[in-house]
Amino acid sequence: MATTALEHAPAHHEEATGIWSWITTVDHKRIGIMYGVTAFLFFLLGGLEALVIRMQLWGPDGRLVSAEVYNQLFTMHGTTMIFLGVMPLSAMYFNYMIPLQLGARDVAFPRLNAFSYWVFLLGGLIINASWFFGAAPNGGWFGYANLTSAQYSPGLNIDFWTVGLQILGVASLAAAVNFFVTVINLRAPGMGMMHMPMFVWMSFITQILLLLSFPIITVALVLLMIDRSFGTHFFVPAGGGDPILWQHLFWLFGHPEVYILILPSFGIVSEILPVFSRKPLFGYAAMVFSGAFIAFVGFGVWAHHMFSTGMGPFADAFFALATMIIAIPTGVKIFNWIGTVWGGKLEFKTPMLFALGFIAMFIMGGLSGVMHASPPADLQQTDTYFIVAHFHYVLFGGAIFALTGGAYYWWPKMSGKMLDEGLGTLHFWLMMIGFNLTFFPMHIVGLNGMPRRVYTYSAESNFELLNKMETVGAFLLGLAMLVFMWNILKTWRSHQPPAPADPWNGATLEWAIPSPPQHFNFPALPRVHGRDALWEMKRVAGGTLPEPTPVAHDAVPMPNPSWKPLVAALGVAITLGGFIGGSHLWVHAVGLVVLFYGVYAWAFEDPFAATGH
């Protein structure tokens, strides 16, 4: 009786709608969409900040913004893009796709998942609220002590940064615990660890990195906050403290963070390439182990960000070698991607274009990375635009290309609409050209000595032409974003037939269910026997599977919506928010009361209790 098929009942019409249903949702798909929308808005904000930076650098001795505002702009651009852009955009895919690819109904802890989102949102809002106080963080995304000490940064700027990042850390940790358990425990029956889709694998490794690296930055931020609020000397040389310790703690987190940003993108590309090459991923096991190796060694290379601090030849040699070793597993990955495409029946749909663009751009970023793994070379390149070029090739050319490719790939699944291929291709080429025009010249001005984080350059420096090219490129990137948004808007309002369950002939389980999926994803948990589960099912069925039909929306009992995670998240944000501008005991107290109320209400709530209607 429970699995009666309904012939004319599109799934999403059955579910609760309205703003309250989104605020209280514990559905991983809705939370994923909320992550995506929020992160995209923050991403646009970070992009606008970048455009102002580029306009300031259009000509020598730019007068558009002051040095102080410029400091705030590049700090917030970096902080926003890393913590509020790329990480939560990855989190959107974790949320939406990990349970679907595992053949699960939801994540292991649906309410904790909602909590993570709300904490992330509040953290992002608190950091950006600093703009309204004219005190946006201005110490760089790495917040080097003792520039950020109370003595040299007396304003609220750094307070917003330390508090905001701690709140975001809570969100990341809660989400990481959740997805770690989800991947280990909620794999569909028969799906061994070595059967999981590569996106799940890379995301899983990312969760391990989050779990092990975020506590370190939390401690560093707490110590900095205590220095600023209570006058201790953790990073203040006058009292015996050492600013170098801040750099060590920061980069102990900061380097794994780089892999936290890029590994999910490795996973997305590893999903797209096989589907549009009609070939299984080449060297699956090598891909898994190279990813794990990158993550593991990634904990032993942090001080390559600190060669210029003078660590001595022993430490320099160790960290240089460890860094160069990482090129090996990364090379393994690149050759495996090429091996996947090699000899395949290639279909150049938009996701495929972005995935191939990713490989090309990421190789360039990787190569310049190996260059400054060498300390003598690094001493020439550090703090110049060469470094800016390098990490934009890996984080924009790498992560953003892959995340955009993922958006085109999974859009039909998430929205039930197909995006326009023509506009998608235009988007790709605009982004490709704009990206290279923006960032390639930075290699040259960097090697010629143009320093990072300086708000002007002089006319005699001969940097003007290349900077003008960069600014033009940046606006092309902005145009590419407008094309993307137009694509979304146009297809959203069109009356095209709903997207099929499996528009790309996909290999993984998310394509086995309707687009968009029903609340419970799978009416019955799929049974899996190997890798590329859906391709296997299609092969057994002799080619294609029938379009899946929606079933009654109450066929599977799912946890009730809950507002308690939001209350607990507010408690976290208020408690930590009390550290902005010193330490306000009454704010901490109010926050703790709200937090404890939220946690207890949550703990004693039965998620499956019968509801009123």
Add this chain to the structure above:
Amino acid sequence: MTATAHAPAHAEGHAHPTWQTYTKVALILFALTALEVGAYEVVHRHSPAGFAAVLEPIVVEVLLFLSAIKFALVAMFYMHLKSDGKLLTTIFSFSLLLAAVIIGALMIIFYYLYQHAPTVNQLK
């Protein structure tokens, strides 16, 4: 249906050690703590003098070793890692290993920085 629902809860938790084992572990923990404090007192008060001289150069290693045994006993018996399977042990051991490596690395780096790096010495 309720019977099947609780099946996983019964599958675990019954191979745990007994009362006697828990008590033995508690006594060992107590004895090891006494040894730790004893070692501290011997070295600190230099009595008996002969033993203190023998113990003094290795007291750090001895203390860390004793504390590692205590740590392992609590983790294996009280936290049930001995009977609860490899996965949980792996999670904990890996984190501990990384934690230890990072503490060690920071100590080595800063020791080297303060003892040998010329710029810092000039500052001092």
Add this chain to the structure above:
Amino acid sequence: MATAHAHADDHHYTATGIDNRKLAIWTFIGSECMFFASLIGTYLVYKGRDVVGPKPHGEWLLNGVAQEQMLEIPLVTFGTALLLFSSFFVVLALNGAQKGNRKQLIGWLLATIVCGVFFVGMQVYEFNHFAHRGMGYTTNLFSSTFYTLTGFHGTHVTLGLVWLVSVLVVALRGKLPPEKALNLEMAALYWHFVDVVWIVIFPVVYLIR
């Protein structure tokens, strides 16, 4: 009916057979290892690099007058023993919960909580005592790193106590039957973790000079 039954099974299915919540608390403990590693690392890097006194071990000078060493080993040994015993007591309580022995559960849980409260009391007394002897939070690097490390540990103990008291209230209401023993086991695992962190802090901070 058969399909409905399959669904009920699916809802409690885990690929490893380990309960999600137990795996989660272990994952969280793994993450906490790095939190305390960073604090302990900071303490050790700064050890002996103070510009002014007081010093943790050995005599130090205040306005030219020799002062005794700050750390009081007998007091802390007492606290350490309390925490070790509380770990012992909470496994007995868990054992009682799993067997459905209400008396054993409530008695030993109460004993655990009493030990924990005394440990926190010991720490409050120690901090106050140090403050009276002139060691404020910002006095020097030793005081800041010491108070931060042991203070964060004390905060963890306090949170563990809040958790254990909550479980005790549930047990007193008779709502902790054997099949829900995991609710206590999670709190107990966290409690043991706080204990093993102290097993590290005790020699590293107090006994090694």
